[in-house]
Amino acid sequence: MVSHRAVTGPGACRLSNLSRAYQRAITPPSNHIVKSLSEGLALHQQGLIAEALEVYESILQTDPRHYDALQLSGTGLLQLGQAAAACDRLGAAIEVNNQDPGTWSNWLAALNEAGHYAEAIATGQRAYEQFPGVASLVFNLGNAYREMDRWAEAAAAYQAAREATPNMAAAWGNEADARLELGEREQAQACAEQALALQPDLHSARVTLGLIYDHSRRADLAIAEYERVLEDVPTYVKAHVNLANSLRDFGEIDRSEDYATIACGLSQDTPEAWIARGHALLGQGYADDAAMSFEIATELNPHEPIYLSNYLMARQYAPDTSAEDLKLLAQGMDGLYGSLYKPPTPGPVRRIGFVSGDLGWHPVGRFLLPVLKALAGRTEVFLYPTNERDEPHGQALRELAVASRGLHRLPTADAVRMIQADDIDLLVDLSGHTADHRLxxxxxxxxxxxxxxxxxxxxxxxxxxxxxxxxxxxVPAEEITNFSERPWYIPGGSFTWPDLEIPAEAKLSQPHDGVVFASFNNAAKLSEPCLFQWARLVSSIPGASLLLKNPGFRSERARAHVFEILVMGGMDPRLVRFETLLPTREHFLLYQEVDIALDPWPYGGATTTVETLACGVPVLTLAGSRYTQRMSASILSTVGLTEGITYTLDEWLERGRAWAEDAAWRQNLRQTLPDQTESALRQQALRIANTLLQGPPLG
Incomplete structure (x- = not known):
């Protein structure tokens, strides 16, 4: 979002100071100063600001307290981007004459531009008491509030500005920004639309309108707004970034990468552009390139925790990243938060709080629901959602909680106070470094x-x-040193039954030619070493083929990348089939064509592994040293299909070939594995609940 500033002076939003100064210049006591000021004003009006400043300086050499020379030179310095010098000059003008609201307004704008926001707020509040109803003054006060993330006060200030001057489009546009930050989407949209009605080429307001559509999950409408902006201003970086993000949400990953790359080229020092590019590359399966983009963003703004989290997530997909590497990176978060270690206080678990941005129709919410059911009546549960999403499945979770208190946009200190006021004994993070976390x-x-x-x-x-x-x-014993946390073990495994609604037909194999290996995991998880070995396995079995299904394969570049690696591994590209986004029923019915599922590495499946097993399809995993490469092993162990867990590449290849040859065994699994999976995972909900109630091992 882009804020405006209201500068009253030549070439800016209003010319009231200039006009008044010109009137004074026609009849002052000194003809020399009159002539000089008139010349300076004329130059200023023509946009020759540097030349005008020379004239103003000559006047100040004669009369250092000449009000018009002070305030006009201050305005000129501000227009040239010399905010610190403008602050001094405009402050000096106020000392000479504190009765001109335009000069106060310009001083506020200069203070904001110089980054002196607290001083701007104090100055603006004092000036607005003296000059209530001056739109430019309260508008610039709103900008100061905005920079301090005091959004409610910013919204009120912008509202006062547009009430004072109803045709002030910038005030409507900035109020839209503030209302959006406050979660008031309807008011934000009304303000943005009014700003555009007053000034159709106010591109910042159109970008805000696009963001409002994004927040409302109307990526199609958001895309149209951003594209309209770029038709007028092809170099508008924020529009490129937002368009890239919206296109990714809309499933057009390749176009998303294109626009993000343009944004990076237009402004190489804009971290949001590199973040957008990183997400697009990750969606195409280029994890290393994505990590590089995220790393650039962290270098551009090393104080932003979310950028480090994005970088960490991308590194999870990289085969050459060790668990030790990930720990060292993650430990940088404490420094960014400026936090100090405080030892835990063990005690009974009477109240549990769960913090997450995924308390809805998301794997986290679906795995959590049976745990909350198992906790019902045994402890008090509080939910702390970290975003504004409100889904039917979220209601099922909320019904099992004493309260649900949103943390979205809540400052850290306020959030901590709220949780402490709820007297929470055990607070559980369900996000880690994923989206909307509140670490x-x-x-x-x-x-x-x-x-x-x-x-x-x-x-x-x-x-x-x-x-x-x-x-x-x-988290085996030999890997504990790669965690900053103590291990807290759940007997039997970490996962529950996520209430999958699987059509009965999906559990039946349909006749098809050859053995079909498959993976329904996202493209980012299909690392190059993994794909290479999949090609070796599948191509070694006569008549075998590979089915890859994920919405990310709508990307032509993602498919081309996968093809390239598979061919390098010896795979006939004619034996590779891609599927993308399907309706839920058709998605599950696709399992009828699958004989063996391959778990990717180094970032394996979890929800995908559960649904695959629930459809009667065995999963083959290569367990490694990292957490991400052992999730499927945990699920297979819980379900009782331990033969799906291998620990060496040779063992993995041998097991895959043996399974391909044993059609009878696979057919038997179709009949027994679905119920076996559901039953075993349902039992885990009570074990997880019991573990939570015992509290973490803090001794």
Whole structure:
């Protein structure tokens, strides 16, 4: 979002100061100063600001307290981007004459431009008391509030500005920004639309309208707004970035990468552009390139925790990243949050709080629901959603909680106070470094006991995160040193039954030619070493083929990338089939054509593994040293299909070939594995609940 500033002076929003100065210049006591000021004003009006400043300086050499020379030179310096000098000059003008609201307004604009926001707020409040109803003054006060993330006060200031001057489009546009930050989407949209009605070429307001559509999950409408902006201003970086993000949400990953790359080229020092490019590349399966883009963003703004989280997530997909590497990176988060270690306080678990941005129709929410059912009546549950999404499945979770309190946009200190007021004994993070996380709250020790679970496949790096709730397969004893948290083991495994609605027909194999290997995991998980070995396995079995299904394969570049690696591994490209987004029923029915599922590495499946097993299809995994490469092993162990777990490449190849030859065994699994999977995972909900109630091992 882009804020405007209201500068009253030559070439700016209003010329009231210029006009008044010109009137004074016609009849002053000194003809020399009159002539000089008139010349300066004329130059200023023509946009020759540097030349005008020379004239104003000559006047000030004669009369250092000449009000018009002070305030006009201050305005000129501001227009040239010399904010610090403008602050001094305009402040001096106010000392000479504090009765001109236009000069106060320009001083506010200069203070904002110089980054002196607290001083701008104090100055603006004092000036607005003296000159209520001056739109430019309260508008620039709103900009100061905005820079301090005081969005409610910013919205009120912009509202006052447009009430004072109803045709002030910039005030309507900036109020739209503030209302959007406050979660008031309807008001934000009304303000943005009014701004555009007043000034159709106010591109910042159109970008805001696009963001409003994005927040409302109307990517199609958002795309149209951004494209309209770029038709007029092809170099508008923010529009390119937002368009890239919307296109990714809309499934047009290749176009998303194109626009993000343009944004990076237009402004190489804009971290949001590199973040957008990183997400697009990750969607195409180029994890290394994505990590590089995220790393550039972190270098551009090393103080932004979300950028580090994005980089960490991308590194999870890279085969050459070790668990030790991930821990060292993650431990940088505490420094960004400025947090200090506070030891936990063990005690009974009477109240549990769950913090997540995925408390809805998301794997996290679906795995959590049976756990909350198992906790019902045994402890008090509080939910702390970190975004504004409101889904029917989220209601099912909320019905099992004492309260649900949103953390979206809530400052860290306020969030910590709220959780402490709820007297939470155990606070559970369900996000890790994924979207909408609030690790800042855990870094500040919001609860006596804190743990991470389910949402992220690795260590958070947060010193005040006491434990990671997992199992001995995912966090084996030899890997404990690669976690900043203590291991907190769940007997039997970490996953529950996520209430999958699978058509009965999906559990039946349909006749087809040859053995069909498949993966329904996202493209980013299909690393080059993994694809190369898949090609070796599949091509070694006569008549075998490979089915890859994921919405990301709508990307032509993603498919081309996968083809290239498979061919390098010896695969006949004619034996590779891609499927993309399908309706839920058709998605599950596709399993009728699958004989063996291949788990990717180094970032394996979890939800995908559960649904595959629930359809009666065996999953073959190569367990590695990292958490991400042991999730499927945990699920297979819980379900009782331990023959699907291998630990060496030779063992993996041998097992895959043996399974391909044993059609009778696979057919028998079709009949037994679905019920076996559901039953075993349902039992885990009670075990997880019991583990939570015992509290983390803090001794």
């Amino acid at each position: 800042d709250i855990f870094a500040r020790r919001a609860a006596p006991m804190q743990a991470t679970y389910l949402g992220y496949s690795g260590t958070t790096g947060i010193a005040n995160m006491d434990a990671i709730l997992s199992d001995e397969l995912q």
